[in-house]
Amino acid sequence: MRSWWGWGNLRDAVAGAERAALVERVAALLPGAELLDHEPPAIGDLDLRPPRIAAPPSLAALCSDDPSDRLGHARGKAFRDVVRNLLGDVGEVPDLVLRPRTERDVVDVLDWCTGAGIAVIPYGGGSSVVGGVEPRFAGPAISLDLGRLADVLDIDTTARAARIQAGVYGPALEDRLRPHGLTLRHFPQSFEFSTLGGWLATRAGGHYATVLTHIDDLVESLRVVTPVGVSESLRLPGSGAGPSHDRLFLGSEGTLGVITEAWMRLQERPRWRAGASVLFDDYDDAVAATRALAQSGLNPANCRLLDPMEALLNAGTDAPGGVLVLGFESADHPVDASLERALESCRDHGGDPQPRSKRDASDTWRTAFLRMPYQRDALAAHGMIVETFETACTWSAFPALREAVLSTAQQAMRAVGAEGVVTCRFTHVYPDGPAPYFGVYASGRWGSTVSQWDEIKTAVSDVISAHRATITHHHAVGRDHRPWYDRQRPAPFAAALRAVKSTLDPGAILNPGVLLAPDAAPPTGTNGGL
Template sequence: MSEATGRERSWWGWGWADEAVDAEGCAKLARRVGPFLPLDGELTPVPAVPELPPSRLRPPAAIAALCRDDARSRAAHAYGRAYRDVVRLLHGVLDNPPDLVAYPQDEAAVIAVLDWASDAGVPVVPFGGGTSVVGGVEYRGGGPWLSLDLTGLSGVVEVDEVSRAALIRGGTFGPDLEDALRPYGLTLRHFPQSFAFSTFGGWLATRAGGHYATGYTHIDDLVESMRVVTPAGVAQSLRVPASGAGPSPDRFWLGSEGTLGVITEGWARVQQRPSFRAGTALRFSVYADAVHAVRAVAQSGLRPANCRLLDPLEAMLGAAAADGSSRLLLGFESADHPVDALLARAVQLCREHGGTEEDTARDTTGRWRDTFVGAPYLRDGLARLGVVVETFETACTWAAFEALHAAVVTAAASAGEAETGSPALVTCRFTHVYPDGPAPYFTVYAAGRRGGEVAIWDALKQAAGDAIAAHGGTITHHHAVGRDHLPWYTRQRPEPFALALRAAKSAVDPAGVLNPGVVLP
């Protein structure tokens, strides 16, 4: 339950329980996807919290007041919110839920939990907003474990208006962070799709990517310093704009996904809230021309806030563009100066590659934005209808994109057909673009098989992951490694770096209790 809003989070699905797609909404969704995928006409009911076996852990008196072992708390912290997680919870499949959920309110409590867990050999899985889609908060060992819910460590502690930086506690949710900065006219300007339900510490731990297409979009670019609790002690990095003093401590913790320490707070760069905006939508009849146009914009130095290319199927499903063409959503913003000239130049570059501006650009952009924000709720509705939905994101060079794109689409479609008898539908959009390459984001829809959804999901994941790795893409651009991406990350990671990472893990977590199975096997 949110104290600020009085609303309740769904224990099994995405977001607020009262925003879940209801039966009428699922019926509308079925009519929308029925022409593309075979449906069985069934609708899985919304589940009640299942009964769970008794907790196998008894915390000592020093931390007992921090811990809960009721069924709802344990079930809500058992998994993240990937399709694989949601469909298991939907059917009441909880193979090994946490035995305890601890809710520390300050750093001293975090230290107390880690001290006990290290001595007792109890795995501890840090849990922020729980929005991981890669198995990052799910312990897959067989024994008892503790989920460490960090949302009690919340709030913006200090704002340095002169240097434009803010000290933010790790458990602060996105909306609360922005609300605290708004009176100063400032913003962190970091808006992942999970913004409403993910935390600042979670963004740091997973090297999250924000909504903006270029410029400072990764949380890496916004960090000044971090404070991290480990079983070996507390680490506090120096707060400076930049440093050349050896390997960066912050880079050590960024992306560590709770396996090297628990991030309790950090200083982040903030900026003035934008007041100048301009945007449009462009239509491309040939997808390859659209890709070339985006590359031209990315390499022009214009740095648009939005440069989101939707392939024809994504444009149809997400923006109701039913003419079989691609759409490029283009936008600029600034707190300092008008951006109309920047937009005009970007549009000119797109016209040189066959793009034409839409008369209804605002409508197209608005429809896609609504779909984007509501997508996780729609995904849960599709799960109730028996449809399997998965996303794959990567980054590659411009030179590698064409072959990678073709390979992922073919592999995912073929895997869907092999598992279900019907080819999977695959869409692609660019979430971020760089001068040297795009970050393609694929969504796959496949006909389900009641009771076999997880097996189908696994097959789709395997096929797409292999295709990405074989064609020069990273296994993840902004979704993190978790447990689901570990096989490909292990191949992507240089072996000398793996040796150093294993040694670091042993040094800061000698008992090996911090999120076992994430980043390192």
């Protein structure tokens, strides 16, 4: 059973000895932390407003007004979402959850909501960490859950592509492709609890560090339902015919239309793998080694640099200069030679490759990576501030950016009375720059951890913007990042985006407040079906 208030499945939550050991480690790191446990409230005890709208009879079979369903669709899975739920602060929730069974149902829902002035929030797996699925406005809203549109409609093994409905979850998709020896090869941390449509709408980044890192790279064509009609691009390996239809909708976060299906490029499943971890005494040397690999053409599948604190906390490794986690894979040929060349390059930069016969930092870190969201929830319930933020910049800009982010985060934590540490790791690397991913682990005051985090997040986002790094690399804009996205994008493009929005969504019903600040109040429900 999915947790309504936190990450993942209830059965997989951190509990018992694992929870006790986690709290013990935090207590040793932060002796002043309170670490008192707080249980989530019962749904029946929450002050949940009754639905303000009712669907027309033709759509009634798609609707749910169940309190647990509405609460489960009200927020994503960011730290601030989890803590507000733990506090019983449910705020605005969708009035109804609608689950279309066909694309025709999506068309009918958008027609109804446009005419009635009801906001529509497209919903994939609900794993947003940027306020992308939260109805942060006063008017009536529905959550449009695409989970029933979850089929693989066609597989073209010759071209290695598949036509896939947007509501399919990651594991189910891979299960359908596996008998054909194929894979989408897109594995974000949210893989188990996110959908193809969500990846496309947010321009998601996957697990792999180089080459095909973003979902954008895998798209052959998209089919999108908008309030003014269905838009479908030609299925082509490439085209130079004007601005890209697909690029318009990739990253549109449900504001321009509802992605219902896509032709996606597939890969053969890897047969050969090799990996290792490399320890460094000096962090600057570790960064230089990582840059050399990113520019070498070796294209490692994994090239994840953990700074010393990240290595200690999440890989259990004490390395003064950090740990570089390396991995290679191929469906065509052995990759041992590529790994050996990469390790040789690391040695040239002072790296110390670890014996691959022993369980090393790469194995430990991979296990910790999959448990991180569950551990975050457990620590949040114990009054800790545990959250991440990410960006991307050029290699030449990284040293100054990292120094500014770390010092600003520490200053912000002191300002809100939170003692803690800040970590940094590279999730993706490109020839021209890395994608640094920062983590904050701090003791908070129960009842104030959301406001404490908001101040820290604002401070670090300001410094990221000031250093001309991106406000998000692979976690989308949503409502949380929009003030900094407003600064990042050029003014002419903002005007063009607003014009596209007004053309495709003239009723301004699609995910109000995401990507663009609404010109006027969100929909108010002119004839909401009551």
